[in-house]
Amino acid sequence: MKKGVMRPGHVQIRVLDMKEAVEHYTDLMGLIETDRDVEGRVYLKAWTEVDKFSVVLRETDQPGCDFMGFKVLNEDTLVSLTQDLKDFGLEVEEIPAEELKGCGRRVRFTVASGHAFELYADKEYTGKWGVTEVNPEAWPRDLGGMKAVRFDHSLFYGPNLPEVLDVFTNVLGFHLAEQVMDPDGNRIAQFLTASMKEHDIAFIHSDKPGQLHHTSFYLETWDDVLRAADLISMTDTSIDIGPTRHGLTHGKTIYFFDPSGNRCEVFSGGDYTYPDHKPVTWTADELGKAIFYHDRQLNERFLTVLT
Amino acid sequence: MKKGVMRPGHVQIRVLDMKEAVEHYTDLMGLIETDRDVEGRVYLKAWTEVDKFSVVLRETDQPGCDFMGFKVLNEDTLVSLTQDLKDFGLEVEEIPAEELKGCGRRVRFTVASGHAFELYADKEYTGKWGVTEVNPEAWPRDLGGMKAVRFDHSLFYGPNLPEVLDVFTNVLGFHLAEQVMDPDGNRIAQFLTASMKEHDIAFIHSDKPGQLHHTSFYLETWDDVLRAADLISMTDTSIDIGPTRHGLTHGKTIYFFDPSGNRCEVFSGGDYTYPDHKPVTWTADELGKAIFYHDRQLNERFLTVLT
Amino acid sequence: MKKGVMRPGHVQIRVLDMKEAVEHYTDLMGLIETDRDVEGRVYLKAWTEVDKFSVVLRETDQPGCDFMGFKVLNEDTLVSLTQDLKDFGLEVEEIPAEELKGCGRRVRFTVASGHAFELYADKEYTGKWGVTEVNPEAWPRDLGGMKAVRFDHSLFYGPNLPEVLDVFTNVLGFHLAEQVMDPDGNRIAQFLTASMKEHDIAFIHSDKPGQLHHTSFYLETWDDVLRAADLISMTDTSIDIGPTRHGLTHGKTIYFFDPSGNRCEVFSGGDYTYPDHKPVTWTADELGKAIFYHDRQLNERFLTVLT
């Protein structure tokens, strides 16, 4: 948080069928629906999040991610970071307050990998879901499904990783926590954070811009990852891979797909980082182990997305 | 234990290189070497086992399983079960005491699937390893690797499952805990037990007799299955599949290979059974989910062994 | 199961207020109500149990346990064990079928510690709750509270432990799995089992006959013990001690009270045993550690019951 960016605050995901999508993110994953808007978008949050929403679902004919937003400390930070983005040479677009219900004004910009990001300072504070503000119990008894704890990060695929790294570290104050380097010294994966988390956002190189690899949610334990895997089977949900561990970040994870084909991750654990930590480096010849620590090879679906 | 068979007591596994094998079963899996004999066989046990050994490694040029032995209540039981086996029409072979060091006389017979089994009543009582007999601590501090708790069961492939079922239930007093039925009413998998465990031994149909699918060891927790998976990667051991859950038994599991190509399993949890429980039935069209509950499809290696 | 006794099949518990009791055992502990009878008794079971009930609640003005019942293999076993009990010198009482709804005839006897036990061979087979009989999922999604897996065992306090041991081992075919010995060689605690479980029933010496210490239910994991502890706090339920581990059996446990003052236990893990295992011995000078492995001293409530 060297320059006042606090956390991934929201992500807008495109889905093909809203009813199925809501069922996936609530009944299966345990998110809570908090609102809908006149455009038909559905707002969701995980129970530990204090703001009104973290996931917005938009129905359309092409899955993927519209944009990801980061919450900053306050309006002053928003103003100064906006100027820094402009000085860096990026175009910024003003999204007025309430374009997303309960959210203050947002400043949107698109980086060289083809992904749109936003900064904002204000969102309606609704408090954690299902627990009291005073003398709160450890968890709400009526959580469903996977009991997702929070929206954690996104992984994107696209070109021009050096420019993207430049923006996130030098303009937004993130630091590089983990990386994959090829033999020629090219960084083919970069995991960036504004906090202690090993990644608030991550990028893997791909020639095609603007791709979403997955949207990730935190779970409390490895037992919860097993419960998630069991629920995936019980609901006949399409699984990608897991339960397993990543080499990068060492998180314990499972990948699966929402009914529109967007990949979701739930995970627990993983390493922590501080700005003085040297980036953790994996070499491209160990990419299989870096991604899937136990199988030590990429599964076909993962490769399909890479190329 | 309707007829006095207590438990899987030992298994003799063929390995191609003894040094590598011992390293695999001790350093990686956490078994303890307890003896060697003049033939060069190495004796191992898991720490909670009270008898001298449960795994015997024999060096030769073909991997697989020589035989599996069950411990019975006492000499009287051994005598009467021997007679019952003969009455059933099986040939029995007497193996004298001390052919395996510390083990009493064994009665060996081969069932119609082509697998050799033994019964015995006596083995040197060495007590649990690493804890005192009086006021024992919860676990020994100096266990290594996966900290295998006990040799649990074996899964064999072979023909003539109905005859094998007949011997194990009607002669030896096991009951059928789980089964897979094909559309024609054939039992293509049978899980048999003499205890509360969902399987002390299991068979899957294959035309080729005498095949070993895997030798299985119990772990205490799902966290231990993760540690096992991590150790498999750290030691560059060949993995088959996991961590995952089985549909059959619902055990939490990982499969991997010893340096000779013998498949090993470590698992935790799983259902329990009593003789009055109806067999749990899986249908052949759900075989993928029955074997690997999360992926819901057999991986290639598993299929290779099946045909 | 040397003589055909399979498992603890039911326990009848006296409660002061039926409504509060049912709420405790269902909403909090996760048992399922399966029936009520004309006497006002309420029948409950845990989800993995295949028979109609395992807990019967009876409203009266004194808490405690009316009797505990063991299921035997079949009617022949019931007949022969009844004769064995008579031969031993115990009076046996015939309870007709359907005195408990769905249960076959029961044979009741009272041992020298002042506790009533029953044997029975038949009970209505309802199958596991919430999962299908064919291709069963790993667990039911709509379990509540602590998600108790099964009624596991009871611990009683009373005099004349040697006579009780004699009945359970020599007449009923249990074996002594664990014991606490005082310096004079008296056995002040005895843990008995007919299975692989470290105790299907346990007794601690007390001069006052017929006392119930606790009724115990199995949970799957140590994480589930934590969840149970959290739920105890959330529901303002009276806690005794835990989460902790026992020295005896090494089970991971928590003790708490139902609204009538009956102590309940939920626990996971613990050692296993076979009839050829020597009894695990704890010495009376280490009784604190034997009971509560971490605190290594008895808490006041535990002592209160002891004297």
Add this chain to the structure above:
Amino acid sequence: MKKGVMRPGHVQIRVLDMKEAVEHYTDLMGLIETDRDVEGRVYLKAWTEVDKFSVVLRETDQPGCDFMGFKVLNEDTLVSLTQDLKDFGLEVEEIPAEELKGCGRRVRFTVASGHAFELYADKEYTGKWGVTEVNPEAWPRDLGGMKAVRFDHSLFYGPNLPEVLDVFTNVLGFHLAEQVMDPDGNRIAQFLTASMKEHDIAFIHSDKPGQLHHTSFYLETWDDVLRAADLISMTDTSIDIGPTRHGLTHGKTIYFFDPSGNRCEVFSGGDYTYPDHKPVTWTADELGKAIFYHDRQLNERFLTVLT
């Protein structure tokens, strides 16, 4: 990290017998000894820490904590925070580089609760212990004892909490994550953080200045808390309370004592926080539950320190 303070970087603990103390913190807790100095002080670190040490043991005749140090982003931050401390009216003492081996210059100040703190920007970077810098495994195989992950926080007792809050929030950029309020609106406990952790440091009101309640280390899982509890028993270490959960932070915890009487905590899990989160508030009438969530009352030892 609003003003560049990154994390608790070290703590100097006074012990009565160095040999016993080193054994406690290494063999039992799993810290690694990294150096000793001419004064006889012993330097320790937990395996995930990238700097040379986080715990310094000093032998003397009175247990307690000499000082706690926070690492800041860089020398510029150190200079500006030093000026801010002076402007606030605090005296600052310069400790030259290498007074602690491998540590750059430190700026020391004492707050109104009677506790000494330090800021520093540089410490010898030794990297995580037991794993390689490139393609690192998930964890080192040869960790001992409790496998402490990192020094996490300290809890101090003393007077003048409002002034202390003022320094940590307004000068050092921490935010107030959790608090306990008495009926008169006095804050009797304050948990402060510069990160996502629910506390990097915490204070509970006491009239006597300069007291240490405990030094805390992070573990990865609730299973690890159980292992820690088991090890405490196996080594006959004095236990305070646990395994249990805190209401404040909801961490899963156990308290115990080093041979000198210094209380240690190991814990896992717990909530996370961001600077825009309202402080979590517990009321003094629920102090028992706030501290020990399951027992819902303070044990005697905890109260002893409070008064």
